[in-house]
Amino acid sequence: MMKTSRILAATAAAVLAATPLLAQQGPEAQAMKARQGMMQFYAMNLGVLGAMAKGERDYDAAAASAAAGNIAGVAQLNMSMLWPQGSDDMSLDGSRALPAIWENMADVGAKSAAMREAALAMQAAAGTDLASLQAAMGALGGACGDCHKAYRTPQ
Amino acid sequence: MMKTSRILAATAAAVLAATPLLAQQGPEAQAMKARQGMMQFYAMNLGVLGAMAKGERDYDAAAASAAAGNIAGVAQLNMSMLWPQGSDDMSLDGSRALPAIWENMADVGAKSAAMREAALAMQAAAGTDLASLQAAMGALGGACGDCHKAYRTPQ
8 A cells, every 4th residue: 555655645746747748839839838828927917907997996006007018019929830730639638729720810810910900099098097997898808708719628 | 546546636637637626717717828829839930930041941021020010019019918027936836037026127128129129120020021021130139038048037
């Protein structure tokens, strides 16, 4: 029993130690890591704006502007290299990207452009006042959701 | 023996299944995921420029401009929320950020500003011609390395 415990512990440790290395192998996994980090950054900044919009956090023009500027800044990057073939959820552990993305690139591009437009509108609005921020929130959240609903696996 | 193998397999599977969830728990881990994704995106774009600079890839003004624009774009984001206390390598699994970061914020800010300046210089140079790209490479790579040498654990 003691021996089994030691083997179990060693196995768990080996798996844990190997996981980060495995996750970094291959260009598809590297691209996924970068894009998931971008999505996380979007989410954190949208969280700041959302908390203000819902009154869970006091409106702060500087913080709102910074968050909206971050979202607009990322939205204007060229992230095409982050979506290589073979990085969909059927091909890559940890991916939630549906294969439909690569079959509907024109639609993905249109949804991406709509998100960029909503992000720029939020950037213009967020520092003005709370009402302007709230007014811009629907379009931005909607644009995020449009792509996620169509092209991301449910959690 | 069969039973032990099954337990080992189950343990390994459980650890693997739990790892992504654990890694996503907590604001520190979320911030780390976002910043590591940003660093990965930097690295991918710097890789494009580096391959051209070294002649491993044909110079392509459009691709060079896109890569340099991505680096400059990320460098201009406000990433302060990605570096919370408690996300250093002593506090957080998977982090390579040395605690010294939080004890030397003025120096981190100065190194960050130098990197931003080098990124903007690269953005201005990359689409001009190969010689201009090559001339801008040293300062940009140097600025990345300055921060990594001081504030990141060796791999």
